[in-house]
Amino acid sequence: MQEVFIEGGLIRKLWPIEARAYRDHLLRLDAESRRNRFGxxxxxxxxxxxxARIEADTIIHGFFVDGVLRGAADLRLIPPAINHEAEAAFSVERPWQSHGVGSALLERCLLVARNRGIKLMHVACMSENHRMQQLARKFEAEFSFDFGTVVGKVQNPRPTPLSVMREIVTDGHSLAAAYFDFHVRLLRPPAGETTPALHSSAGPTSVSARNG
Structure with missing residues (x-):
């Protein structure tokens, strides 16, 4: 299922064909949002x-409005896999901040991480990023402070048949929507640009958040 949000926006998984959309979203971030996202x-x-360097162990979910990516959440496995830990990074473009987008992205990350056996998710942000800290608190994160960085840790329950089925159904709709949006974007490609490689994975995941 796709989650419908403000002004017709929705949350869904990104696929390899959407590498350019992900890059362009990050480039549209204002200076403060970039700083919150990348530290x-x-x-x-x-x-x-x-x-261009996104690896196969990263799963990205996006917030789309009218087919344009306006927010993203990256989940990445923290090696070794036997630790069952992950980190997530979040980015939301300024006009869509404080509208519940970050919360919805984090909730989707938790579902995907849960289905991959991730027991502990790390949500990291800068000490002045109060919006991200409030978001992590909503999910009962335990915080620690170190050199200007705040790290929230969220415990994740075990996967269930229902949680797995929810992701499977969501992925089916997400893939169909991705191909539709991709073909729409082909009608108006930016001139003189190359498309970076973006890999998708069904493997374990992780969560360290920057911007909500």
């Missing part, structure tokens, strides 16, 4: 490089 100031070139 410091980053240039356009650094963002392009980051988007």
């Amino acid at each position: 410091g100031a980053v240039s356009d070139e650094m963002i392009r490089g980051y988007a």
Whole structure:
């Protein structure tokens, strides 16, 4: 199932064909949102490089409005896999902040991580990012403070047949929507751009959050 949000927006998983959409979303972030997402100031070139290096152990969910990616949550496994831990990073473009988008993205991350046996998820943000800290508190995270960084840890329950089925159904709708949006974007491709590689995975995941 797709989650419908403000102004017709929805939450769904990103797929390899949407690498450009993910990169363009990160490039649209304002200076403060970039700093919250990456833990410091980053240039356009650094963002392009980051988007091109997304690994197969990362699962990304996005918030789309009219087919345009306006928010994203990255889940990444923390090795070794036997520790069953993950981290998540979040980014939401300024006009859509404080509308529940970050909360919905984190909830979707928790579901996907749960289905992969992740027991402990790390949500990290800068000490001045109060919005992200409030979001983590909503999910009963335990906080620690270290060198200007706040780390919230969220315990995750075991997967159930219902939680697995929910993700399977969601993925089916997400893939169909991704192909539709992709073909729409082909009608208006930006000139002179190359598309980075973005890998999708069904493997274990992790959560360290930056911007909500």
